[in-house]
Amino acid sequence: MPHQRLILVLPRTRRQWGWLLLIIAGIAVVAKLIIHSISIMTGTSASTIPLWQGMIISFIYSSIMVIMQLATAEYAEYLLPLKNKGAVVAHVLIQSCSAVLGFVVAREVELLILGTCLMPNGMMTIIMGVSFALALVGNGGYYLYCFYSNLRIAEQLVVESEIKALRxxxxxxxxxxxxxxxxxxxxxxxxxxxxxxxxxxxxxxxxxxxxxxxxxxxxxxxxxxxxxxxxxxxxxxxxxxxxxxxxxxxxxxxxxxxxxxxxxxxxxxxxxxxxxxxxxxxxxxxxxxxxxxxxxxxxxxxxxxxxxxxxxxxxxxxxxxxxxxxxxxxxxxxxxxxxxxxxxxxxxxxxxxxxxxxxxxxxxxx
Amino acid sequence: MRCLIVDDESLARERLRALLRDLDNDYLTIVGEAESGQKAIPMMYELKPDVVFLDIHMPGLSGFEVIDLLAPPRPHIVFVTAYDEYALKAFEVHALDYLTKPVRLDRLERTIQRLTHLTSTQHDDAALESLRTARAKTPLTRLTLHAGDRLRVVNLHEIERMESEGKVVHVFVKGSQFRTDFTMDELDERLDNTLFVRIHRSHIVHVEAIRELIPWFSGTYCVKLADGTQLPVSRRRVSRLKALLGKV
Incomplete structure (x- = not known):
């Protein structure tokens, strides 16, 4: 039976990993630039560190968070296939928590590498909140789209098999x-x-x-x-x-x-x-x-x-x-x-x- | 008017016969009945009917395939169909007459009246010809051969090769040769080109009959068949033949 796969999964091939790393790098650059400009405007300490160092830290954050998003999405789909609206809500919540968790893990990694955290606590809380909200909205939209696409495909299959039965x-x-x-x-x-x-x-x-x-x-x-x-x-x-x-x-x-x-x-x-x-x-x-x-x-x-x-x-x-x-x-x-x-x-x-x-x-x- | 009824179901033939009888027309005679396309073709050749009531949906040789093999002079064809009108319409041959099953008496009467009023110059040969043209891309599944004064329908796998001699085309079936009304070009076009290959202007060979491809002089080849016959291959047809044999 044809089944269109729409759910997020971890990359399977080396080529896919390559593309993923490129995407993560892109996210890291954009995120760093945004945070950097916010820091300059508000005059916080993050703006004092060299840009390249900030970029590396941003890359670490982005990669941990994105990979965790993909991993939890795949595991959630395995545990609870996207078959009803309850599953959609569950997936979105899991993904949002995963975003926050990813952030915390990344922070621990940063502490381990630098021995200190570059970002002030206030900024940290804001970014954490923003990630949670972004994950909630982004995943919400994405999963609803997947759910309705799957529903449409399933309906199409039913219609097709009915036609076949009639034939x-x-x-x-x-x-x-x-x-x-x-x-x-x-x-x-x-x-x-x-x-x-x-x-x-x-x-x-x-x-x-x-x-x-x-x-x-x-x-x-x-x-x-x-x-x-x-x-x-x-x-x-x-x-x-x-x-x-x-x-x-x-x-x-x-x-x-x-x-x-x-x-x-x-x-x-x-x-x-x-x-x-x-x-x-x-x-x-x-x-x-x-x-x-x-x-x-x-x-x-x-x-x-x-x-x-x-x-x-x-x-x-x-x-x-x-x-x-x-x-x-x-x-x-x-x-x-x-x-x-x-x-x-x-x-x-x-x-x-x-x-x-x-x-x-x-x-x-x- | 001499009628031939072709249908694989005896009840259908029986009904058409009864209806023709009901028309109570002294000019109508039923000269024969055939239960398959294979049997109908020799009967048309021998009995020379004026009109053939031809069922389209028959096992073996369908009504359309019968048309493919029809030798001139062609009789009037009235298709009789359970559910193939759409196929006739697909060919856009509105001029061809057809009856739907169960056949109605008044409808049959109209058909007979129309045919009676057709003079020989108004023969609906043109419509039949356009059906044949429309089917030119459909491969033939059988071939008609002259065996003495009879017409024989043979399966393609029985045929080893074909050879033209002037305008006459001979078909070789299990060692004997028969004349066919098809021209070399028609055969080349209408036969399945994975089964039959034209190796020369005057030779078409069944792929499986070929045993060897022997290099001849100056880049030409000849093929050796299972029965030992050697035939020339035209220079421009060599590559196509090699490609075909490579696959076999």
Whole structure:
């Protein structure tokens, strides 16, 4: 999943460290010049020391404070990812404290090197207060910006996955071809026309309902595949031979919605014309420990396993299934192309009761 | 008017046949039905239909690919489509007729009337030609060859090489040679150039058929094929051939 990294982190490469040191040097010069002019205006002792010495001290302060800001930002993100507004407040407070703490540490370092502190105490307190305020305002703005950017990206991802889910629904070709078949059947086999119309309606209802519902029970998925196949059966008649082998105790497992149907559709689309004989489709579901294995096999020409990735070209039914599988089960799911079918592996998760009440509606397959 | 119906679904063919029958037009005869593009092309050649009802979305060879391989004289083409109107519109060939599924009787009647009134000079060949031109950048997936007085559709991987002799182009398939209606330049343009390479004005070779590249005199080369045939390589085509073989 694409994730844009916006949070402050310590440099990772030598090149990044180089840039950071340059930035720190810049900050040090600006800070020193500001403090120097303030000192001259107020006539305090800081103006009496040589400028170059002041620059070095300023550099020490800047580097300790900036590096501490980056380090605490990274650690804070690790402890408390920027996912809600509470985290934003926490980050900003941590960063502000880190600024003050950095200042104190830098002061100790200065004492250690020079044996004394160049800056009068009054000036020190003012600068400390200013750093705290600057860190508060700066980090506040920065973190709010990050938070809203992340929010926008997340929203975009949700919208995209919804679109993908919608795209995985009934293929318009299938819809219009089925309507055409029904028109043909009305003349020659009216009973069958009636049956196919009902099946198409049920399949469409399922597809609409699950378009906003990423996970369904395996039972519902199997039922929808049966609906789909019963419609194809009206078109291909005895040329199509279907077997579905899924143990009933797997029926309550959660699977992505409209996942099997594209696989079956794919098998028919590419397979049925490659054989003059009866075209067999075999849907199998098995459980091995904590993984669910679903396979759609056929007796057609099959896949060229060597080509592997080529079958997942963008926009194809297979690539769509894989993308949704990865979105829903980032860990422990895979889709494999075999010589005579496609296998999906995903972790076994039961649909919870609340899910079930919401998800389960009846599909009748005669 | 002789009609040919091409659709991969038997129910769709059945419906179109029933509708044509319903038109109750004595001039209409259905001369045949094909369940795939591969079967349709030889049938068009042999049966010489006046009009072909051609489904666009078919496995193997699509309706558009059938158009790519159509040899003159071309019949009138009426596309029949479930959901490919957008593809026709993309080519901006408004002049071409198409029916959407489920096909309506009155719509079919209009089409037949239009075709009946077209005289031979008004043949909608121009529209078909503009579709073919629009598809010029899409690589061919099959080729049509003359085998005796029949027309054969072959897969590209069966082809070893092509050679022109005057205006006639011969295609070599598993040791036998057949004539094709495509010109050398058309083949050069329409074949996937990672699979087929033009090595000479009159030679196109399947990359995998090449066994050796042998230096000839004064900077020219010749290629030796799997079956031992040696063919000359034009000087200006050497670098392209080397680049292609380097990758293989």
């Amino acid at each position: 995985a629904q009934i293929n318009p070709h299938f819809l219009f071809n089925t309507l055409n078949s029904i028109a043909a059947l009305i003349r020659i086999r009216p009973d069958e026309a009636e049956f196919v119309t009902q099946q198409l309606a049920d399949l469409f209802r399922y597809s609409l309902r699950t378009s906003k519902q990423p996970l369904v029970s395996l039972e519902e998925e199997i039922a929808s595949v049966e609906l789909y196949l019963s419609i194809e059966k009206a078109r291909f008649r005895e040329r199509l031979d279907i077997t579905i082998d899924v143990q009933h105790d797997l029926y309550n497992l959660a699977v992505p919605s409209m996942m099997l149907q594209p696989l079956v559709e794919n098998a028919i689309k590419h397979g049925i014309h490659t054989t003059e004989e009866i075209f067999g489709i075999h849907v199998v579901g098995t459980r091995q420990g904590n993984t669910l294995r679903l396979g759609v096999y056929d007796t057609g020409i099959g896949f060229d396993v060597q080509k592997g990735e080529a079958y997942f070209r963008k926009g194809t039914g297979l690539s769509n299934v894989r993308e949704r599988l990865q979105l829903l089960f980032p860990r422990g799911s895979e889709i494999n192309i075999l010589a005579h079918g496609v296998e999906i592996i995903c972790p076994c998760t039961e649909l919870t009761n609340t899910h079930e009440q919401y998800h389960r509606t009846s599909i009748h397959v005669p």
